[in-house]
Amino acid sequence: MDLLWVLSVSMLTVCVAIPMDAAAGSHSLFTCEPITLRMCQGLPYNSTFMPNILNHYDQQTAALAMEPFHPMVNLQCSPELRMFLCALYAPVCTEYGRMTLPCRRLCLQAKSDCYKLMDMFGVSWPEEMDCNRLFPDCDEPYPRPVDLLSSSDTTESPISVQRDYGFWCPRELKIDPELGYSFMGVRDCSPPCPNMYFTxxxxxxxxxxxxxxxxxxxxxxxxxxxxxxxxxxxxxxxxxxxxxxxxxxxxxxxxxxxxxxxxxxxxxNAASPGRFRASTVTQGSHNKxxxxxxxxxxxxxxxxxxxxxxxxxxxxxxxxxxxxxxxxxxxxxxxxxxxxxxxxxxxxxxxxxxxxxxxxxxxxxxxxxxxxxxxxxxxxxxxxxxxxxxxxxxxxxxxxxxxxxxxxxxxxxxxxxxxxxxxxxxxxxxxxxxxxxxxxxxxxxxxxxxxxxxxxxxxxxxxxxxxxxxxxxxxxxxxxxxxxGIPSVFWVGSKKTCFEWASFFHGKRRLCGTDNPFNE
Known part of the structure; x- marks a missing residue:
């Protein structure tokens, strides 16, 4: 009965673990953002970066992916599990485009401590959380940052360099959602003005x-x-x-x-600090x-x-x-x-x-x-x-x-x-x-x-x-x-046309032109 009661409480925690404000919308700016995951509140850091290394593009998706681990966290199968999960699903973000990854030691310890309990709940250790893919042993759970804005970083993170984030709309080119703009497949975004290709x-x-x-x-x-x-x-x-x-x-x-x-x-669209952050290309029918x-x-x-x-x-x-x-x-x-x-x-x-x-x-x-x-x-x-x-x-x-x-x-x-x-x-x-x-x-x-x-x-x-x-x-x-449109003038370019215009202006007749391949 005690175990059944614990399981019931744990599953109830799963149902309420996803914060309401996480559903407010998908991540739209390539920048650090406040952590809204309830499991990850009260950690030594309070800002994260999306998408994380598991390809979750917003915190709502990350929260859904963390659901199977809530019972293990509530039962405290390992003191390292909560810290590891948050470091993985909501990595600490120190500045634009730089985040940290959890250490391999933290991953191995959490997996070893919770393996039996996970098996009891029918939860397997996901392949994408393979500890061998993380940083080698380090003294701190959060190692030095990984620069995700650089494609030449091949030594610090074997994970981040193997992915392409695609196009993210810059903050300066973001447009009000009600306008329905899109640029390079990204909604609420517009190309810059003047033209993006030419000086x-x-x-x-x-x-x-x-x-x-x-x-x-x-x-x-x-x-x-x-x-x-x-x-x-x-x-x-x-x-x-x-x-x-x-x-x-x-x-x-x-x-x-x-x-x-x-x-x-x-x-x-004219640049302004309000509706449009920078000058962007007009789209849609809102501009009459x-x-x-x-x-x-x-x-x-x-x-x-x-x-x-x-x-x-x-x-x-x-x-x-x-x-x-x-x-x-x-x-x-x-x-x-x-x-x-x-x-x-x-x-x-x-x-x-x-x-x-x-x-x-x-x-x-x-x-x-x-x-x-x-x-x-x-x-x-x-x-x-x-x-x-x-x-x-x-x-x-x-x-x-x-x-x-x-x-x-x-x-x-x-x-x-x-x-x-x-x-x-x-x-x-x-x-x-x-x-x-x-x-x-x-x-x-x-x-x-x-x-x-x-x-x-x-x-x-x-x-x-x-x-x-x-x-x-x-x-x-x-x-x-x-x-x-210019060849149309050659069609009417004949002596007859000259006479008609001369007649139109003051009734005068003037001799116009010589041979024309379009003359009648």
Whole structure:
């Protein structure tokens, strides 16, 4: 009866041993933290470090793992057991990233004293608590600290050097949980601003480069659209999609120009001691200006790509089944439904999933800048499908024209050349995105390795290769995203256009230009 009573009391102790405040949340900062485990109260130390060497990432998990040992501690099978368990599950932490491990002597003594009682309770000595893995004999139960921020420490601890803690969000980059941010797979975290890869001088050069290109593209597409407004009847199907294509890239270039003017005021959260500790990249839809820039930029980028596909469709219909302008125009409603509906669905989906990200290089907000999943499914896949469909239609139309040489008219050549001028930049943009997708993990690991000591976070354990992105890659990507709008001006660049503008301004006629491959 006495033994049964003792066991009952011991099991009751197990039920109440986990403190209520241990369930408050998981460990979120790489730093020393107060001990909340009830078993480990009243020890010579009162701060610990998580994760411990048993891969428990918070004290709540460690408390659950310690439950089977509560009866042995309550029955005092060994005076060393409680001290050993606490040194193992809640190691003493003296400063950021430095903790101590229990001595091997302490482990062997506790195991020897409690072995029979553990067998009675059906508790086995866990493999991860193998005494041979701990420090050799030492005078104190808590030996000199182990530096967990260094990956080169191979003599002090055979345990700590064999593990990679992964990415821990620095204190400076922590974000309010209600915002739903994430960075490198860690929630409530955001990338730093300015850009984590480039210097301020490089970012300044990139900003002006994007600004100049956006102005050129905006001027070209705006001229194309205004020319269309002067004489709407001039541009009929199958060439009408070029006008909507120009409108799409007019809006794209306008957003990039606004990003140039705004710098990082929208794409970044301002540093402050309150809500944001340091300047971080804007994410989600809580920033209304960022959300608006994202919606316009992503929607019209996707719409411009779809309108190019529709142009290849109208070109195919005119070249192969030899549809006339009226027959193609009857499908205009379907073309508009696809060209505006598909990008609309994609845009709303991204808003619902909160996948908006600030671009600290260009100053705009887009998608896939830090989230690889969003990059693959909302940029690579849609643009890749557009390329496949558009190229297939172009090749089919060219093959049909080769079999019918009499149909190799100037108009068809113009659409074909225009499509190629779009296809080359689009393929370049896809190549840039694919390159980013392949090397993003290496770039991020390299950044963590370079900044881990500054941020007081764990350094990567084994880094197989390091690499930093080349600014030229990003400049080429932005250039190709904008330059695709410029060929639209060549379509309207003819003598007829000059006469129309001259008539529009004061009714004057002026002789304009010489030969142009796009002239009618």
């Amino acid at each position: 301020r001088e490089e970012l300044m050069f990139a900003r002006y480069f994007i600004g100049v290109v956006s102005i050129v593209c905006l001027s070209a597409t705006l001229f194309t659209f205004l020319t269309f407004l002067i004489d709407v009847s001039r541009f009929r199907y199958p060439e009408r999609p070029i006008i909507f294509y120009a409108v799409c890239y007019m809006m794209v270039s306008l957003v990039f120009f606004l990003g140039f003017l705004l710098e990082d005021k929208v794409s970044c 200006a960022c959300t608006l820039l994202f919606m316009v930029l992503y929607f019209f980028t996707m719409a411009g790509s779809v309108w190019w596909v529709i142009l290849t469709i109208t070109w195919f219909l005119a070249a192969v089944p030899k549809w006339g302008s009226e027959a193609i125009e009857k499908k205009a409603l379907l073309f508009h439904a696809c060209a505006w509906g598909i990008p609309g669905v994609l845009t709303v989906s991204l808003l619902a999933m909160n996948k908006i990200e600030g671009d600290s290089v260009s100053g705009v907000c887009f998608v896939g800048l830090y989230n690889l999943t969003a990059l693959r499914w909302f940029l690579l896949v849609p643009l890749g499908l557009d390329v496949v469909v558009g190229v297939a239609l172009l090749l089919a139309g060219i093959a049909a024209l080769n079999r019918n040489q009499e149909k190799l008219v100037k108009f068809m050549i113009r659409i074909g050349v225009f499509s190629v001028l779009y296809l080359v930049p689009l393929l370049t943009v896809l190549a840039c995105y694919l390159y980013e997708n392949s090397y993003r993990a290496v770039w991020e690991t390299t950044w963590v390795q370079e900044k881990c000591r500054d941020y007081h976070i764990p350094c990567p354990y084994q880094v197989e290769s390091t690499s930093r992105p080349d600014l030229a890659l990003f400049l080429i990507k932005y250039l190709m995203m904008l330059i695709v």
